[in-house]
Amino acid sequence: MALLEITDLHAALEDGGKPILKGVSLTIRPGEVHAVMGPNGAGKSTLSNVIAGRPGFVVTGGSVTYDGQDLLALDADARARAGVFLAFQYPVEIPGVATATFLKTAINARRKAAGEPEIEALEFLKRMKANAKALGVVEDMLKRPVNVGFSGGEKKRAEVLQMAMLEPRLCLLDETDSGLDIDALRVVADGVNALRGPDRGMLVITHYQRLLDYIVPDVVHVLVDGRIVKSGDKALALDLEAHGYAQFAGAAA
Amino acid sequence: MTETLDLIPLAPDEVTLGVNEPAWLADLRRAGLSVYRGQGLPTVRVEAWKYTSLAGLRKIDHVRDDGTLGLSDWGGRGALDLPDAHTVTLVNGRPVGVPDALPVGVRVASLAHLLETEPDLLTPYLGRGADLSDTPMGALNAALMADGLVVLVAPGVALDRPLHMISVTEAPDHARHIHPRHLVVLGAGADATLVESRVTAPGAAPTLTNMVTDMVVGERARLRHLSLANGGAEAVDLGLTTVTVGAEAAYDAFTLTLGGRLVRHEGCVRLAGAGAETRLRGAYGVREAQHVDTTLRVDHAVADTTSDQVFKGVVDAGGRGVFQGKTLVRRDAQRSDGGQLHKALVLSRDAEVYTKPELEIYADDVKCGHGATVGELDADQLFYLMARGITEADARALLVEAFLDDVVEAVPEGALRDAFLDAVRAWQARRHAVTWQA
Numbered sequence: 001m002a003l004l005e006i007t008d009l010h011a012a013l014e015d016g017g018k019p020i021l022k023g024v025s026l027t028i029r030p031g032e033v034h035a036v037m038g039p040n041g042a043g044k045s046t047l048s049n050v051i052a053g054r055p056g057f058v059v060t061g062g063s064v065t066y067d068g069q070d071l072l073a074l075d076a077d078a079r080a081r082a083g084v085f086l087a088f089q090y091p092v093e094i095p096g097v098a099t100a101t102f103l104k105t106a107i108n109a110r111r112k113a114a115g116e117p118e119i120e121a122l123e124f125l126k127r128m129k130a131n132a133k134a135l136g137v138v139e140d141m142l143k144r145p146v147n148v149g150f151s152g153g154e155k156k157r158a159e160v161l162q163m164a165m166l167e168p169r170l171c172l173l174d175e176t177d178s179g180l181d182i183d184a185l186r187v188v189a190d191g192v193n194a195l196r197g198p199d200r201g202m203l204v205i206t207h208y209q210r211l212l213d214y215i216v217p218d219v220v221h222v223l224v225d226g227r228i229v230k231s232g233d234k235a236l237a238l239d240l241e242a243h244g245y246a247q248f249a250g251a252a253a
Numbered sequence: 254m255t256e257t258l259d260l261i262p263l264a265p266d267e268v269t270l271g272v273n274e275p276a277w278l279a280d281l282r283r284a285g286l287s288v289y290r291g292q293g294l295p296t297v298r299v300e301a302w303k304y305t306s307l308a309g310l311r312k313i314d315h316v317r318d319d320g321t322l323g324l325s326d327w328g329g330r331g332a333l334d335l336p337d338a339h340t341v342t343l344v345n346g347r348p349v350g351v352p353d354a355l356p357v358g359v360r361v362a363s364l365a366h367l368l369e370t371e372p373d374l375l376t377p378y379l380g381r382g383a384d385l386s387d388t389p390m391g392a393l394n395a396a397l398m399a400d401g402l403v404v405l406v407a408p409g410v411a412l413d414r415p416l417h418m419i420s421v422t423e424a425p426d427h428a429r430h431i432h433p434r435h436l437v438v439l440g441a442g443a444d445a446t447l448v449e450s451r452v453t454a455p456g457a458a459p460t461l462t463n464m465v466t467d468m469v470v471g472e473r474a475r476l477r478h479l480s481l482a483n484g485g486a487e488a489v490d491l492g493l494t495t496v497t498v499g500a501e502a503a504y505d506a507f508t509l510t511l512g513g514r515l516v517r518h519e520g521c522v523r524l525a526g527a528g529a530e531t532r533l534r535g536a537y538g539v540r541e542a543q544h545v546d547t548t549l550r551v552d553h554a555v556a557d558t559t560s561d562q563v564f565k566g567v568v569d570a571g572g573r574g575v576f577q578g579k580t581l582v583r584r585d586a587q588r589s590d591g592g593q594l595h596k597a598l599v600l601s602r603d604a605e606v607y608t609k610p611e612l613e614i615y616a617d618d619v620k621c622g623h624g625a626t627v628g629e630l631d632a633d634q635l636f637y638l639m640a641r642g643i644t645e646a647d648a649r650a651l652l653v654e655a656f657l658d659d660v661v662e663a664v665p666e667g668a669l670r671d672a673f674l675d676a677v678r679a680w681q682a683r684r685h686a687v688t689w690q691a
Contacts, residue, residue, distance in 0.1 A: 052640055055632065080642035092637040096655025105651065106641035113642070145655075146637075162641065 003201040004028040010061035020046045022226035028201040038223035039245040048172040052086035081113040085168030087159040089175040094146040131164045152179035160191040171202045177211035189214030209241040281380040285395030292389040304575040304607040305546040315430040331483040332450035333672040338417035346433025347400040358410035365400040382467035382495030394465040398434035408440030415446040424458040435466040439474040446477040453485030464492045472499040478506045484513035500526025508535035511680040517546040524558035534663035541571030548577040553586040561592040570601035579611040593623035
């Protein structure tokens with residue numbers, strides 16, 4: 001069974017806003033990493049936000065099926081508990097909520113939904129420390145409020161740390177490479193690659209091919225003006241890097 | 254004694270409760286009675302009570318508490334959990350026993366007892382805190398006060414552990430009005446932490462508590478005053494606290510208001526000596542049918558004094574929050590530093606918040622400011638939390654706690670802060686049950 005099946009998805013901004021997704025279809029099977037590339041304004045972030053259930057968008061047609069269930073029928077929190085994780089392009093600062101408290105609350109929300117007991121304090125600390133170390137997240141950051149005072153790179157690392165802690169089945173990475181220098185990019189990519197596995201699927205959204213040198217996708221989709229205009233293997237990303245998106249302008253019209 | 258509030262004692266003798274009260278006390282009662290008779294129960298036409306109506310009190314036939322109730326089996330519900338503190342419990346303003354194991358130089362006693370046995374001890378302090386003509390309810394308290402707690406800390410003495418005052422209001426039979434009077438005096442260089450929990454016994458009839466607390470913080474002394482107002486659904490809790498802060502002394506207060514139908518916390522702090530400081534912090538949460546009023550007045554009476562007020566409120570549908578903060582800087586109070594901030598988080602369009610900041614400055618070399626904001630929960634933060642699997646109700650609760658976080662930090666870290674955070678969480682759990690699972 002497909003992990004994520006998107007069929008002819010149409011979406012617009014709420015309150016009669018303009019259509020952004022105009023018939024997107026793609027299928028991610030367990031173990032696969034798909035990349036969605038496209039120019040600014042193509043609808044890349046909207047795609048990940050609609051899958052994650054962000055308010056402000058309305059689905060006007062099509063379907064999104066995750067692990068056999070209608071994902072669009074669930075609220076954002078239920079989607080997350082079902083195993084969908086969105087790594088934000090712009091992680092939100094939450095003053096007053098300690099990162100560790102936040103992570104523990106999130107983990108326990110999932111465990112509770114699954115009928116499991118809360119995570120043991122010791123196990124939580126052990127896992128958090130191990131993951132933080134692997135991602136170069138200093139312990140001091142975990143004591144600080146969520147994303148407050150983090151640099152752009154630290155925020156992205158913290159997103160991947162959360163992803164590692166929450167063990168989702170479907171990872172949506174929304175421009176995770178933006179704002180990262182090459183060293184930080186490598187650390188983040190290593191963190192993402194460590195999570196690749198036969199049961200997990202990933203949708204990597206990016207503007208540049210660079211990230212895909214480190215997170216090598218199985219399938220690359222080109223999204224232009226709300227539609228997937230071409231799909232191929234990783235070679236397509238290199239082709240885009242060489243020739244740009246202009247070649248698809250006609251196809252999108 | 255079945256007089257209702259509008260029929261408060263007509264003759265001065267009727268207010269005299271003590272057997273052999275000293276003349277100064279009889280004078281104080283007479284003066285209080287005269288002011289209250291002249292002004293009556295404050296109405297919204299009085300500027301200081303513009304946003305807080307006591308009209309509902311007139312519909313209830315309150316009986317004056319006769320001081321005979323003992324502590325019922327109430328189980329401590331709603332009070333702060335501070336097992337390591339020195340603890341004294343009061344029922345309707347009357348101390349039920351006093352803590353033992355207090356350090357030498359610290360005295361904790363019943364006001365009624367001291368008035369009978371050592372009234373001279375109280376002469377320099379009782380009724381000296383506020384001008385009665387400004388406060389009709391304070392004047393009524395002066396007329397009718399019967400008992401309360403007296404805490405005296407000798408110069409240079411430090412109270413080793415916090416003193417936890419648990420004030421229980423009981424009204425098993427009939428609506429009651431109660432007028433507790435407390436006095437806290439710290440001698441020069443003394444140090445103490447006073448914690449108050451104000452709760453109502455389960456099943457109580459409507460109660461009106463009209464409390465006055467006078468505090469004197471001597472030179473170089475330091476008083477931390479933390480309180481939780483957590484009364485029942487029928488409790489009206491009016492409290493006036495007057496504080497005089499001496500030279501180089503500090504008064505740090507934190508007030509958390511979560512329970513009670515109508516709560517008004519009025520704080521008047523007089524910075525009376527050079528180098529005196531006060532930090533007034535607080536948070537309140539109001540739900541449907543609740544009204545919480547915080548009215549502060551800081552008087553920079555002399556030069557080189559510092560004050561800072563920060564209050565935060567969380568207001569649900571049908572609740573009303575009021576913040577009135579006044580900073581007065583007198584002509585000679587040069588180099589005063591006064592700050593004031595009120596932030597309210599409204600969780601519904603049907604929530605009401607009234608803010609009235611006032612700066613009254615007569616000196617020319619001062620640093621004073623005020624700010625006020627009213628906002629809603631941040632939609633991006635809410636989505637971020639939910640995108641991690643946290644339910645909407647839990648996400649809202651986390652954000653509310655986060656909103657209050659920086660004021661709660663005014664509570665010293667450790668058992669004290671944990672106790673206040675537990676109170677906030679218990680309140681949130683009650684809100685959940687009502688607001689989101691309905």
